[in-house]
Amino acid sequence: MLQATKVLHTINSSQDLKQLEQSELAQLSDELREFILQSVASTGGHLSSNLGTVELSIALHYVFDTPEDRIVWDVGHQSYAHKILTGRREMMPSLRQFGGLSGFPKRAESQYDAFGTAHSSTSISAALGMAVASKVKGEKRNVIAVIGDGSMSAGMAYEGLNNAGVDKSIPLIVILNDNEMSISPAVGALNRYLAKLISGSLYGATKKGLDKMLSYTPPLREFAKRLEGHAKGMIGPATIFEEFGFDYYGPIDGHNLEDLIITLENLKKIAQTDGPQFLHIVTKKGKGYERAELNPISYHGPGKFNPSEGLKPSAPGKKTYTEVFGEWLCDMAKADQRLIGITPAMREGSGLVQFEAQYPDRYFDVGIAEQHAVTFAAGIACEGLKPVVAIYSTFLQRGYDQLIHDVTLQNLPIVFAIDRAGMVGADGPTHAGVFDVAFLRCLPNVVLMTPSNQEDCRNMLTTAFSLNGPAVVRYPRGSGVGPEASQKLETIPVGKGVIVRKVKNAQAQGKKIAFVCFGPLVYNALEVAEELDATVADMRFVKPLDEQLLLDLANTHDALVFIEDSATQGGAGSACLEALSTHKIQIPTLQIGLPDEYVEHGDINVLLDLYGLSPKKILAKVRDHFQI
Ligand SMILES: Cc1ncc(C[n+]2csc(CCOP(=O)(O)OP(=O)(O)O)c2C)c(N)n1
Ligand SMILES: CC(=O)[C@@H](O)[C@H](O)COP(=O)(O)O
Ligand SMILES: [Mg+2]
Numbered sequence: 336m337l338q339a340t341k342v343l344h345t346i347n348s349s350q351d352l353k354q355l356e357q358s359e360l361a362q363l364s365d366e367l368r369e370f371i372l373q374s375v376a377s378t379g380g381h382l383s384s385n386l387g388t389v390e391l392s393i394a395l396h397y398v399f400d401t402p403e404d405r406i407v408w409d410v411g412h413q414s415y416a417h418k419i420l421t422g423r424r425e426m427m428p429s430l431r432q433f434g435g436l437s438g439f440p441k442r443a444e445s446q447y448d449a450f451g452t453a454h455s456s457t458s459i460s461a462a463l464g465m466a467v468a469s470k471v472k473g474e475k476r477n478v479i480a481v482i483g484d485g486s487m488s489a490g491m492a493y494e495g496l497n498n499a500g501v502d503k504s505i506p507l508i509v510i511l512n513d514n515e516m517s518i519s520p521a522v523g524a525l526n527r528y529l530a531k532l533i534s535g536s537l538y539g540a541t542k543k544g545l546d547k548m549l550s551y552t553p554p555l556r557e558f559a560k561r562l563e564g565h566a567k568g569m570i571g572p573a574t575i576f577e578e579f580g581f582d583y584y585g586p587i588d589g590h591n592l593e594d595l596i597i598t599l600e601n602l603k604k605i606a607q608t609d610g611p612q613f614l615h616i617v618t619k620k621g622k623g624y625e626r627a628e629l630n631p632i633s634y635h636g637p638g639k640f641n642p643s644e645g646l647k648p649s650a651p652g653k654k655t656y657t658e659v660f661g662e663w664l665c666d667m668a669k670a671d672q673r674l675i676g677i678t679p680a681m682r683e684g685s686g687l688v689q690f691e692a693q694y695p696d697r698y699f700d701v702g703i704a705e706q707h708a709v710t711f712a713a714g715i716a717c718e719g720l721k722p723v724v725a726i727y728s729t730f731l732q733r734g735y736d737q738l739i740h741d742v743t744l745q746n747l748p749i750v751f752a753i754d755r756a757g758m759v760g761a762d763g764p765t766h767a768g769v770f771d772v773a774f775l776r777c778l779p780n781v782v783l784m785t786p787s788n789q790e791d792c793r794n795m796l797t798t799a800f801s802l803n804g805p806a807v808v809r810y811p812r813g814s815g816v817g818p819e820a821s822q823k824l825e826t827i828p829v830g831k832g833v834i835v836r837k838v839k840n841a842q843a844q845g846k847k848i849a850f851v852c853f854g855p856l857v858y859n860a861l862e863v864a865e866e867l868d869a870t871v872a873d874m875r876f877v878k879p880l881d882e883q884l885l886l887d888l889a890n891t892h893d894a895l896v897f898i899e900d901s902a903t904q905g906g907a908g909s910a911c912l913e914a915l916s917t918h919k920i921q922i923p924t925l926q927i928g929l930p931d932e933y934v935e936h937g938d939i940n941v942l943l944d945l946y947g948l949s950p951k952k953i954l955a956k957v958r959d960h961f962q963i
Contacts, residue, residue: 340366347422349396349447360397360592364389368623371415372642374427379638379761380438383621383631384413384483387514387589391481391616392416394595398603399477405449405465409458409482411439412636413512414448421447431761433937433945439765449478453765454730455486455703459495459509466507477603479508484529485517485680488702493579500580503610508602509581511613512589514620518635519682523702528575533586533617576613585615590622632683656810659789659820660752661686663796664723668694670824671800673721677701679708685725685754705730709737716747721800727755728768728809735774742805743778749806750799756785756809757854757900758929758943763936769929771809772853773905776878782806782829783878785854785899785907788817791827791875798826809854811900813939816858830879836864836871838892846963849892851885853877853899853907859943860898862950863957869896877907882914889915894923894961900948903928925960927953 342359343366346352355363368389375382393416395406401421408414418436419427423445429435440448450461462480469476482492499507513529515521521529576583582605587594598614606612620635621627626645627634633646640646654662668674668690676690680703691698701708705726712722731738731753742749756768775783782802786792792810799806835857838847849870850860857873864871872888874881889895895915897908908926915922929946943949947956957963 340370343367343370343419343424346420347424349399349401349421352393352396352420355397357397357593357596360393360596364393364592367393367416367419370419370424370427372624374430375415375637376640376642378428378430378432379636380415380430381412381636382624383516383627383634384514385415386622386624386627387618387620388413388481388512389416389622390590390592390595391510391512391618392420394592394599395479395481396420398596398599399479402446402449404477405462405479406447407450407458407462407465407478407480408440408452409480409486410455411452413481413483414440417447418445421445431763431936433935433941435937437763437936438761439763451765453762454733456482456489456491458482458486459492459499459507462509463495463499463505463507466505470505475607477506477508477606479510481510481512483517484511484513484515484526485521485703487511487529488517488521488523488525488680489704490706496576496579496581499611503580505610506606507611508606509576509611509613511585511615512618513586513615514618514631516620516631517680517703518684519632519680519700521702522680522700529615532574532615576615579613581611581613582609583613583615585613586617587614589616589618635683653814653819654789655686655814656789656792656812657684657686657754659792660725660754660796660810661689663793663820663824664690664725664752665693666822666824667723667797667800668697671721673719674800675699675712675715675720675722677708677712677722677724679703679705679726679730681725681727681730684727685752687725705733706737709734710741712749713737713741713745713747716742716749717745721748721750723750723752723800725752725754727766728753728757728771729755729759729766731771732774738775738805739778743780746780746804748803750796751805751807752796752799753807753809755812757811758934758939758946759812760939760942761936764933767934768809768811769901769934771807772877772899772901772907773909775807776907776910777905778805780804781878782876784808784876786810786875787852787855787857787873788815789820790818791873793820793823794825794827795875797824798829801826802829811855815855817855827875830876830881832872832874832876832881832884834870834884835873836861836869838870839868846894846961847892848894848896848957848961848963849888850896850898851888851908851911853897854901856898856900856948859948859950859953860896863954866954867957867963874907877910880910880914882918885911885914886918886920889920889922892922894925896925896927896953896957898948898953899928901928902931904931923961925957927956 439453458480466478620631
């Protein structure tokens with residue numbers, strides 16, 4: 336269990352926090368940091384980012400009148416200290432488990448969670464919306480967006496800044512939490528610019544000026560004027576943020592509580608009179624836990640571990656789909672010089688670490704910029720190279736118009752290697768990859784494949800690469816079941832499914848059922864089929880659909896059950912129903928997939944059962960539906 340504390344256990348709301356003397360806050364931050372470490376080590380979760388925002392979270396709740404004032408955390412993977420300080424300390428052992436605390440801010444969870452997040456770079460837009468709404472309603476409040484340097488790489492952040500900076504009557508505060516890291520090292524020109532602000536010759540002058548100002552609190556107007564003079568005079572040309580219409584302060588040390596508090600107190604007042612304010616703070620990812628400071632990538636989102644021993648190398652076992660993809664990418668790149676690998680800021684998660692090491696000139700981390708990643712790939716494809724975009728299903732949602740307008744409309748040969756398809760578990764509804772089948776299968780020119788095992792996954796990636804148009808392979812988080820991948824680069828016939836089990840004793844069967852499966856749930860269907868003596872088809876392709884196989888199954892069985900690990904509405908089962916309707920085939924059917932609701936967070940096996948996708952639940956549904 337987590338250790339007893341001197342101060343932390345007395346804090347159950349931001350009001351409690353305000354009762355503390357400022358001199359007690361250092362003790363609180365030590366206890367909070369230790370609590371987060373112990374807590375995340377016992378549940379798994381996001382660690383490095385949370386250790387970096389301890390002082391900022393304390394200072395924000397100390398200075399601002401939350402929840403009346405709104406704090407909008409960008410991504411929200413760094414909001415654990417905020418959760419702990421706002422009445423959820425005792426629930427931390429339930430973090431990311433079914434029925435427990437979400438790993439991200441969630442409006443339904445607490446009035447302190449002003450905005451639900453987990454996808455990046457939404458904070459400035461959402462905070463601006465809140466600030467504008469408050470003004471329209473005649474309510475006076477502060478709205479603060481906290482955004483990381485990695486998340487500042489997305490276009491959406493600049494759309495927000497662009498909109499916010501023009502209206503001096505909007506009291507918006509944007510805090511840039513700069514730790515010089517995304518999940519992996521932050522990339523791009525902006526990152527270089529921020530590094531210059533922090534560590535270039537500008538820094539000394541800026542820091543000196545700020546130190547001087549922070550040592551006393553002049554009347555507000557004067558404070559504002561000095562900072563403006565400081566920003567414009569002492570650090571030379573205006574920062575990019577000032578060009579957007581914000582007053583810029585910083586960089587300041589985001590672990591120095593005293594500096595943070597006095598700066599926030601002043602900004603709170605200035606924002607009400609002078610409009611949009613931008614504070615640049617510098618923090619360390621993993622702060623206070625040496626292993627995480629030295630290796631913030633491994634401790635970005637670890638599973639459970641012993642803090643005194645640190646993370647252990649994972650025991651040898653079956654590869655994950657991500658690893659299968661990573662190996663395929665290197666092998667395919669060796670076989671074909673045209674291959675270009677692209678990731679929107681998910682090098683580790685998508686399995687491109689080896690590829691970058693082996694083919695640095697053909698590797699592109701474009702930052703958290705999924706829209707750009709897709710159109711960038713389109714440009715590359717126009718010039719005859721073969722881009723492979725490695726992307727999580729949930730993040731491809733960001734690039735949908737680009738997929739339509741830039742890729743599929745022009746029928747460009749791009750491979751989309753979609754990881755984290757289906758349910759993802761602990762990250763929950765924001766990260767579940769359950770809409771891709773529905774939003775991809777309606778696009779002309781797309782070939783859409785759903786491997787049920789790793790061997791098929793590798794073959795499908797090779798098949799996708801061999802095609803002359805957009806091709807998608809969607810595969811789940813983890814290892815799954817079924818055969819492991821070979822080392823070969825073999826293609827499979829496009830648009831052809833396979834029968835993996837046939838009814839054995841047709842005469843004895845009351846009702847001959849065929850399971851028509853898409854993706855890894857084929858193995859759950861196989862278990863059920865043993866019980867019912869049913870046929871099981873692994874359709875492999877959602878598009879083009881193997882209509883012949885579907886019609887054969889319909890003609891030789893009494894009922895069809897469609898099974899998929901994605902949203903039922905508009906999904907692969909719907910594609911089958913459309914085909915049956917086109918061919919005027921009438922047969923009893925049942926669609927099994929995810930219902931018309933958002934997938935909760937929690938252990939994946941718990942979720943499979945909850946949503947009726949475990950073998951036991953599938954069997955019960957089939958029996959109930961067909962009365963067998
Ligand atoms: C749209 C989107 N793409 C990718 C991600 C995956 N992701 C989560 S955190 C993160 C890094 C964010 O970096 P930063 O904002 O600097 O925060 P830090 O992790 O450094 O605290 C990424 C890429 C995401 N959450 N949302
Ligand atoms: C917050 C975020 O978007 C990532 O850190 C995500 O939680 C990673 O998920 P995986 O663990 O599936 O890579
Ligand atoms: Mg960062």
